[in-house]
Amino acid sequence: MDQPRPSVVEIQDLGFAYGEAIVLHDLTMAVGPREVFAIVGPNAAGKTTLLRCIERILTPRTGTILIDGRDLKTLSARDVSRRAASVPQSHAPAFPYTVQDIVLMGRNPHLGAAAQPGPHDVAVAQEAMGELGIRAISARPYTQLSGGQLQMVLFARALAQEAQVLLLDEPTAHLDFRNRHLVMGRIRDLAVRRGLTVIMTVHDPNDAMQYADRVGLVSDGGLVALGTPQEVLTSDNLGQLYGMPIEVLTDGRRRVIVAGTPS
Amino acid sequence: MKRGRFLPTLLLMWTGVLVVLLASLCLGRYPVAPQTVLRVLISRFVPIARTWDPTIETVVWQVRLPRVLAATLVGAALASGGAVFQGLFHNPLVSPYVLGVSSGAGLGAAVAILLGAGAAVTQASAFATGAVAVSLTWLVARSGRDRSHVTLVLAGFVVGSLFSSLVAGAQYVADPSTKLPQIVFWLMGSLASVQWTDLLRAALVIVPCLVVITVLRWKLNILSMGDDEARSLGENPTAMRVVLIGLTTMTTAVSVALSGVIGWVGLVVPHLARGIVGPDARRLIPASIALGAVYMMIIDDVARTLTMAEIPLGILTGIVGAPVFVLLLRRSRSDWD
Numbered sequence A: 001m002d003q004p005r006p007s008v009v010e011i012q013d014l015g016f017a018y019g020e021a022i023v024l025h026d027l028t029m030a031v032g033p034r035e036v037f038a039i040v041g042p043n044a045a046g047k048t049t050l051l052r053c054i055e056r057i058l059t060p061r062t063g064t065i066l067i068d069g070r071d072l073k074t075l076s077a078r079d080v081s082r083r084a085a086s087v088p089q090s091h092a093p094a095f096p097y098t099v100q101d102i103v104l105m106g107r108n109p110h111l112g113a114a115a116q117p118g119p120h121d122v123a124v125a126q127e128a129m130g131e132l133g134i135r136a137i138s139a140r141p142y143t144q145l146s147g148g149q150l151q152m153v154l155f156a157r158a159l160a161q162e163a164q165v166l167l168l169d170e171p172t173a174h175l176d177f178r179n180r181h182l183v184m185g186r187i188r189d190l191a192v193r194r195g196l197t198v199i200m201t202v203h204d205p206n207d208a209m210q211y212a213d214r215v216g217l218v219s220d221g222g223l224v225a226l227g228t229p230q231e232v233l234t235s236d237n238l239g240q241l242y243g244m245p246i247e248v249l250t251d252g253r254r255r256v257i258v259a260g261t262p263s
Numbered sequence B: 001m002k003r004g005r006f007l008p009t010l011l012l013m014w015t016g017v018l019v020v021l022l023a024s025l026c027l028g029r030y031p032v033a034p035q036t037v038l039r040v041l042i043s044r045f046v047p048i049a050r051t052w053d054p055t056i057e058t059v060v061w062q063v064r065l066p067r068v069l070a071a072t073l074v075g076a077a078l079a080s081g082g083a084v085f086q087g088l089f090h091n092p093l094v095s096p097y098v099l100g101v102s103s104g105a106g107l108g109a110a111v112a113i114l115l116g117a118g119a120a121v122t123q124a125s126a127f128a129t130g131a132v133a134v135s136l137t138w139l140v141a142r143s144g145r146d147r148s149h150v151t152l153v154l155a156g157f158v159v160g161s162l163f164s165s166l167v168a169g170a171q172y173v174a175d176p177s178t179k180l181p182q183i184v185f186w187l188m189g190s191l192a193s194v195q196w197t198d199l200l201r202a203a204l205v206i207v208p209c210l211v212v213i214t215v216l217r218w219k220l221n222i223l224s225m226g227d228d229e230a231r232s233l234g235e236n237p238t239a240m241r242v243v244l245i246g247l248t249t250m251t252t253a254v255s256v257a258l259s260g261v262i263g264w265v266g267l268v269v270p271h272l273a274r275g276i277v278g279p280d281a282r283r284l285i286p287a288s289i290a291l292g293a294v295y296m297m298i299i300d301d302v303a304r305t306l307t308m309a310e311i312p313l314g315i316l317t318g319i320v321g322a323p324v325f326v327l328l329l330r331r332s333r334s335d336w337d
Helices: A047-054 A077-083 A099-110 A119-131 A147-160 A177-193 A205-211 A235-242 B006-026 B034-043 B054-088 B101-114 B119-143 B149-173 B179-188 B196-216 B218-223 B227-232 B237-259 B265-277 B281-305 B313-331
Strands: A009-018 A021-031 A036-040 A062-067 A084-087 A165-169 A197-202 A214-219 A222-227 A246-250 A255-259
Touching (some): A036 A047, A047 A197, A084 B227, A099 A119, A165 A177, A177 A197, A177 A205, A197 A205, A235 A246, B054 B196, B054 B237, B101 B179, B149 B179, B196 B218, B281 B313
Parallel strands (some): A036 A214, A084 A165, A165 A197
Antiparallel strands (some): A009 A021
């Protein structure tokens, strides 16, 4: 943990604004390989904006973002998408594509303008579906899936991009209790087995506590704390972050974050 | 549809195109037997004994063949254009006409007819104003602060209305006994007067555009995910959309210049095609091209054989299209960001 390791994503003095409204400022952090990094913060703190800057859907006003040591500004859209894949928080389907068609779209970064997915791309897509346990539904229209299944399909699409960095925007937002823990477990698993770097925003600090290697607390567009879940997710930090009394309960091994004070 | 069944399906569709093409050459006020039609066609390339009436040769080669081929071309262009637009706007209820190309082309044609121009000039003029209308739509949409799809479609509606008013003005000043019927007939769509030269001129634009659209078609799947997702999949949605809208506008404007305004094809045919081969653009585009050709030939056959006088094509496609559109509205949900 304390050994210096090369960082995969390096963010220096990042700033972003919509017109006059400053969303992110002076944000510096680095995420290493095989690391699950959780960004925790209240609504409108700038969590999603940070992710969108890393996948270069938004262009930062100041600062630099390096992926694998390469400045994001010098990369083409294709190059970025070969390095970072993202799973959106919500997705509005327009046409009933099959699950496999959707996952195949993840191959786009590796295909030229006139090219179409070939046997190798189908193989990669099938492997990604296998990895997430959705191979059995590969021929189903993805419009007929449950929220949890749809999430898995979008995950598989991101995996098919074969990017080293996986960006997840509230990956459990639409999931029930069971699916939420299944998905989180998968994310950890993938980070280790595929050697991925995962950066995700989470709603519930408990997800970060249980599943992240490191946590960054974001408030009003700035990073207010950075470290392991135990270091960062304390009742003081969280109380300040959310502006309410918060307690961290523990049985000695696991920790649970609850709102309020004991009465 | 199952993987691996697509090629046979497409082959079947293209067989359908050939069969309907042959049938269309036989049908008409002057019926010709299929074997005679085939021999007339063959005799153009291989010297064989001409045992048929020269009138038959004129009817088949000079009158019906260019007309039927024009129907395939226009049908293919409008149908594939619809499939492209529906993918781009991720909405199954838009067609290439939403950007105002048809009313724009209508104005060019109406003015040319008013000035007593010939067919070639009328077509060129229709194409030019059609392209101007779409460019205007593009500029209006770009000038707004909101760069969403809805803005583009609303801009198309505004520009379309403007050009429709101008067309109405042209009709108002047109000589009611000579020019007005010509304008009205053109606006309702017809392939009755298509000559070989008209056909070849149109084919020179439409065929290469359709080839490029076919080559790029998989990108439509990516673009139908919405701009942000397309971007994170490594695509440049803005550039790709300009290319695809440009190609589609070319084919649509040329079609309208050739045949007049024929509505609904771009909505009905892609919907049928989607029902058969599914939404994947890799299949949808080739299927829409084939089905569009078949659909337009059949519509044109009905137009010229149902009654003694020619029925304008736009009337027939409207009668078929409106109920299908109602079905579409009932079954699909619209999704504009």
